[in-house]
Amino acid sequence: MLVRGDAYTNEAPEGPPMTTAVRILDDGAWISVDDERVVSVSELWQLADHDVCGCETADFLIEGFVDVDAAGPAVLVRAAGQCVTCGESAVSGWLPVGRIVGPDRRFASLATGHVRTPRA
Amino acid sequence: MPTDVERWKDEVYGNEIRDHLMEFAEEGWDSIPEDEEDAWFERFKWWGLYHQRAGQESYFMMRIGTPNGVIEPGQLRVVGEIAKEYATGPVENPEFGEAYCDWTTRQSIQLHWIKLEDVPEIFEKLEDNGLSTQQACGDSWRNIVGCPVAGKDKQELVDAWPIARDLHDTFKGDEDHTNLPRKWKVSVTGCTEGCGQGDINDLALEPARKEIDGETVTGFNVRVGGGLSRKEPRLARDIDVFVRPDNADEVAGGLSALFREHGDRENxxxxxxxxxxxEWGVEKIRRVLQEDFVDFDLHTAGEDLRDEYTYNTGSQDGHNDHVGVHEQADGNYYVGLNVLVGRMGAEDTLELADLAAEYGSGEVRLTQRQNIIVTDVPEENLDALLDEPLLEDYSPDPSPFMRGSIAxxxxxxxxxxxxxxxNRQVRYARWLKDNVELxxxxxxxxxxxxxxxxSCAQPQIADVSLRGMKTRKDGDPVEAFDIGLGGGLGEDPRFADWxxxxxxxxxxxGAIANLIADFETEREAGETFREFVEARDEDELGExxxxxxxxxxxxxxxxxxxTWYPYADDDNMDDSPAPTDGQGEPLPADD
Structure with a gap:
């Protein structure tokens, strides 16, 4: 498992390994993918099958990113936040934020309203 | 494993960042390689430049560190001129206009919408006038705070201004202390009212007396490890050390070096x-400081003056802030002006610079409550200064809700x-002023x-603490706040309960209005708000x-x-003009 701030080497189908730099910036305010700020704190994410609180679907305010990782094309984060329905504060499991897609290796962010399930 | 930030710092950090910064500024925003942006933006902080948020790419916040909040004669005009010329963004702020200065809770100055291409000219103008952005952000010695009227105050055991100045001169640019694991916030206070807010700093020097060799020596007791950030607030802890003023830099430098060597660089x-x-406890901090980082015997702590503190105690006695007209030790006066949420338009800043020169010495000082003080006003000039129209907007006698607002x-x-x-706090303060009686x-x-x-607004040490949140209202996400009560400093500092x-x-x-109405009717005779809160449990306060x-x-x-900017008519991210070139013209998209 990679830890915050490390570059992730992502195997391309052909040719040399491609590197995706994923890191957390500005005291947990941002996820940067390949030196572009792509995901910010302050969003509300819907979480299903999660362990941040007892709500079936958590309405989870992202207050700060704690870890970032890349697993294949998927970019995953752990975030500190709070379910605004029940008030429980927690650090989430690994949640998807988007994927590296296409030949130009562009980051495609998940929509804010997407229901996310933590990865094992 | 070290973080990326530590790796970037190992490669280039401290004073040497400046040459790169100047090169990028000369060649323009586009010259920063895209795959190096994260690293350079992190490093630029050390020189006081903080890249603004998404939608505002290529624009920077610039922080100018003014130790102890002292702005010497002539410097306020320089700051106002720089704000007017360089800190104008693409869209006006509806409350504050197109260019403004922010006076911060660490007695610094922040300007916004600064373009990289303008940095060399701004630095030249600042440095020609004794001002600097060096180490205003980043992992090193930040702006040193203290009682803003140090050296002028009538309630002073030690004049701490020369010590703060000396620490500033010693540790700004000192290669041994330029790369710390994290920020290093220092407070030096000599007054008897607790204005330095030492309790919430990494290192606090607080006034004390000590009997040494049969002689009473005035100096400082040392506290370490305060801070409010995240949900981990700490009060600085007494490490049982007394320091003479002339040893302050050795002990402060020793503690900074201890932090450099033992702070966590992996997380x-x-x-x-x-x-x-x-992790260590205060005994170990003291022992390691003594054994490894200072070469003389440390004194044990002296007698402090904490039982005399009045600042931000809610006591309604003594100084809770520095607003108003107060006599200085030399018989002149200082006039503390309320700057609502610490933001002053560039034109107003220039006007205030003129007033300070006309009626005082030209010096002004910034407070940790985001206000500004005109110092050295002879008694015969007071009435004329107080009659100036500018003081209708920046009042020395404001409503408690204007006076007490920080954002x-x-x-x-x-x-x-x-x-x-x-802007929201401005609207809150105005509404409370018009609708609520204390x-x-x-x-x-x-x-x-x-x-x-x-916690940049220091919410945990307020009567009413507001911390940004979200909630849903009628199913829609809306901006919200957690509300805390009863925080403050003094002999027995207390963080707010949420x-x-x-x-x-x-x-x-409405919540604050209802609370104050209940306070008015339910309080005991003479009971202060802080006492009222302390006397009740969370359920009662929740009611x-x-x-x-x-x-x-x-x-x-x-x-x-x-939004790319909350006050723009067209505020969608896609409507942002950023990034722009040195003239503020939008640059073509990469693809």
């Missing part, structure tokens, strides 16, 4: 020295903030509004804090972070 969330104090930068520019802050014996009432848990969570932003003024809609209107309920 930035655990890096501040408050966590090392948690951080918020989503207008800041990446971390969850909610809009300054008991007649309460002239001061502190409401600190912080956009997130970083009482009511996730209150929609448009219901906060008193009853959020409700009023005729207060909040234009920032939507997700302001999703």
């Amino acid at each position: 930035r969330y655990n890096a501040r020295i408050k966590f090392l104090v948690d 951080c930068t918020g989503t207008e520019f800041c990446s971390l903030s969850i909610v809009e802050t300054k 008991p007649a014996d309460h002239e001061e009432f502190h409401i600190h509004l912080s956009g997130c848990t970083a 009482i009511e969570m996730r209150v929609a932003a448009d219901e906060v003024p 008193l804090l009853d959020p409700e809609e009023t005729d207060y209107e909040d234009p920032y309920m939507h997700n302001t972070k999703k």
Whole structure:
């Protein structure tokens, strides 16, 4: 498992390994993918099958990113936040934020309203 | 494993960043290689430049460190001129106009919308006038804070200004202390009222007396490991050390070096020295300081003056802030002006510079309550100064709600903030002034509004603490606040208890109004608000804090972070002109 701030080497189908730099910036305010700020704190994410609180679907305010990782094309984060329905504060499991897609290796962010399930 | 930030710092950090910065500025924003942007933006902080949030690419916040908040004669004009010429953004702020200065809770100055291409000219102008952005941000010695009227105050055991100045001169640019695991915030105070807020700093020097060799020596007791950030507030802890003024730099430097060597460089969330104090305890901090970082015998702590502190105690006695007209030790006066949420338009700043020169010595000082003080005003000039029209907007005798309001930068520019802050706090203060009466014996009432848990507005040490949140209202996400009560400093400092969570932003003024009405009717005779809160448990306080809609209107309920600028008519991210070139013209998209 990679830890915050490390570059992730992502195997391309052909040719040399491609590197995706994923890191957390500005005291947990941002996820940067390949030196572009792509995901910010302050969003509300819907979480299903999660362990941040007892709500079936958590309405989870992202207050700060704690870890970032890349697993294949998927970019995953752990975030500190709070379910605004029940008030429980927690650090989430690994949640998807988007994927590296296409030949130009562009980051495609998940929509804010997407229901996310933590990865094992 | 070291973080990326540590790796970047190992490669280039400290003074040497400047040459690169100047080169990029010369060649323009586009010259920063895209795959090096994260690294350079992190490094630029050391020179006081903080890249603004998404939608505002290529624009920077610039912080100017003014130790102890002292702005020497002539310097305020320079700051105002720089703000007017360089700190104008693409869209006006509806409350503050097109260019303004922010006076911060660490007695510094922040300007926004600074373009990289303008940095060399700004630096030249600042440095020609004895000002600098060096180490205003980044992992090193930050701006040193203290009692803003040090050296002029009548309530002073030690004049701490020469010590603060010496620490500033010694540790700004000192290669041994330029790369610390994290920020290093220092407070030096010599007054008897506790104005330095040492309790919330990494290192606090607080006034004390010590019997040494049969002689009473005045100096400082040393506390370490305070801070408010995240949800881990700590009060600085007494390490049982007394330091003479002429040893202050050796002990402060020893502690900074201890932090450099032993702070956590593998986890930035655990890096501040408050966590090392948690882990080691004060005895070990003192022992390691003595054994490894100073070469003389440390004295044990002297007799402190904490039982005399009045600042931000809610006591309504003595100084709770520095607003108003006060006599200095030399017989002149200082006039503390209320700057609501610390923001002053560039034109007003220039006008104030003229007034300070006309009626005082030209010096002004910044306070940790985001206000500004005109110093050295002879008694015969007081009436004329107080009659100046500018003082109608920046009053020495404001409403308690104007006087007590502090707000951080918020989503207008800041990446971390969850909610809009300054414009909202202006609207809160005005509504409270027009609609709520405090008991007649309460002239001061502190409401600190912080956009997130970083706590730049110091919410935990206010009568009413507001911390940015989100909630849903009628199913829609809206900006909101957690509300805390009863924080403050003094002999027995106390962090606020968080009482009511996730209150929609448009219901906060109603909640405060209901609370104050209940305070008025239920208090014991002479009971202060802080005492009133301390006497009640969370459930009782929750009953008193009853959020409700009023005729207060909040234009920032939507997700302001999703806009490129919350006050633009066309505020979608796609409408942003950023990034721009040195003339502010939009640059073509990469693809």
